[in-house]
Amino acid sequence: MDKRYQVFISSTFVDLVNERREVMQALLELDCMPAGMELFPAGNDDQWTLIKGVIEQSDYYLVILGGRYGSMTEEGISYTEMEYDYAVELGIPVMGFVIADPDAIPVGKTDKSEAAARKLDEFRAKVQKRMTKDWKDAADLGSKVTRGLIHLIKNNPRPGWVRGDQAMTPETRADIAELEAKIAKLEKKELEASTATFAHIDDSFAHGKETVELTAIHSGWRAYQDLLEEGTLSYSWDEIMEVLGPFMLDEASEPVLRSTLESHMLRDIFREGSEWSQDWERDELEISDKSWGSIIVQLRALRLITTGTKKRAVTDKAVYWKLTKAGDDYLVTLRAVPAGRKVEE
Known part of the structure; x- marks a missing residue:
């Protein structure tokens, strides 16, 4: 050289x-x-x-x-x-x-x-x-x-x-390749250890049919006037898992998951007997940061989700979540249709 x-x-x-x-x-x-x-x-x-x-x-x-x-x-x-x-x-x-x-x-x-x-x-x-x-x-x-x-x-x-x-000599390339192989091996071991740790949910935390109150802000427009109201919606942890789980079979960013739940909550506003306003136009709903944070913490405590591990662009600052083995098994029990039962549209 x-x-x-x-x-x-x-x-x-x-x-x-x-x-x-x-x-x-x-x-x-x-x-x-x-x-x-x-x-x-x-x-x-x-x-x-x-x-x-x-x-x-x-x-x-x-x-x-x-x-x-x-x-x-x-x-x-x-x-x-x-x-x-x-x-x-x-x-x-x-x-x-x-x-x-x-x-x-x-x-x-x-x-x-x-x-x-x-x-x-x-x-x-x-x-x-x-x-x-x-x-x-x-x-x-x-x-x-x-x-x-x-x-x-x-x-x-x-x-x-x-x-x-x-600067990149054959010897240097060989050293880098060897280091990359070692890193990949360590990452695989870490992933396997993580998967083994999360093989079962921790049912000492609230789950299943137990409910949680989620605070949200509903905004809209009517008669040339911007409108805003704040309230709560009640969901079971199973329902939250049913809504978000399928998106985390691979990995999903937190903004996508949050938007998915907000869309689900917005539809619930228009159900019969809802105390929320229903005659607005251009409706939007935003879950509070505190409520969203509680969901993430609870699902992690239950060992249903863990952070994503895929490599992404440096400019991608979003947090990604995926199901653990326990989360995947739990989602199957919630969403899989038993033989002989009609699938609801």
Whole structure:
């Protein structure tokens, strides 16, 4: 697999423009991706946050020391030294390139401040405790970087970067297939365990012919006026199961189940003797959230239903319900027609 490595180049800038250009060219010829201060203006806290992020994403770190310590923070440390310390802290492989003859550097490319010169000496000593190479000029630096980085890569393997279309190797595909098989096996075991747990209903909870009062809001329209009334309807748990059960033989979303029950309740409003208004137009009925929640909780407590397990689109946020084995058996006893009995339309 063809990997490319991101290499962070750290140095002062104005006095080492040609040297940095030579280093970048050397990195590009090695198919590496150079990154450095060219992208970020110094002396800005927000930019320092960005610089740290780039260092964190880099595979290797190179620091080039010339004749200047560089601009400093309020704490009196240069940004170049801050970058170096951060790379070392992260455990990124580092290599230093130190000017061979500091006394030969033109005066215009050296620090005028004795304090800055002293800090540069201290920083140079710190860098030289690790792997370093001396350089004489830009061309020499470029060749030293090429040889040094090849050695650094060989002895310090890093993740690197690959093209997206090359990231999925045959080995990776095999690993993913193996993991998917394990997941499917675990899901199957979980489903089997769940099914076994719900083989029988828990009749310690209200069920069968016992009833529940469901609160609903009935809305409609008459004589150019919107109308609204609230009341209750009484149902046995068997009737609720008969209405909703067939839709959960596979899996059904909660909005579909709720709408099904509301349609059933709306038809019951018009039965003879109902206390609900019956001369409205455009009738609609909405069961209260509390009543609907009570139905779901009760059916779950009875072990008649459980949550759906089918995979769906990420955009599908609905909750799905399905019958357990106990729920399926119970529905059969409610809805199946015995031999010899006429089926009611």
